[in-house]
Amino acid sequence: MKELIDKLKQNPDFLKFEEWAVNEIEKLDSVAGLDQMSNKLAGEEAKVRILAKDKIIAILAPFINYAGKKAISEDQRKEATERFRL
Numbered sequence: 001m002k003e004l005i006d007k008l009k010q011n012p013d014f015l016k017f018e019e020w021a022v023n024e025i026e027k028l029d030s031v032a033g034l035d036q037m038s039n040k041l042a043g044e045e046a047k048v049r050i051l052a053k054d055k056i057i058a059i060l061a062p063f064i065n066y067a068g069k070k071a072i073s074e075d076q077r078k079e080a081t082e083r084f085r086l
Helices: 002-008 012-028 039-060 074-084
Strands: none
Touching: 012 039
8 A cells, every 4th residue: 555655645746635635735734814804703714714725635634744834932922922913
């Protein structure tokens, strides 16, 4: 099975699919568009996005390694706090 997956990962068409899939997962893993919804609707949308993202990652796990969002550093957090006066 591993040999088949390794061979698949070398296929140019699969690489295009992988790029597209990661892009779609990142869209689901963002808060884009939630600010235009009511709080209740945004909360429901966020739950659906998380569920969809987790299911897609679980299905594609043997083929695609999605590392997820990177945690911000303490310096980045402090900079954002100062910039937005939080």
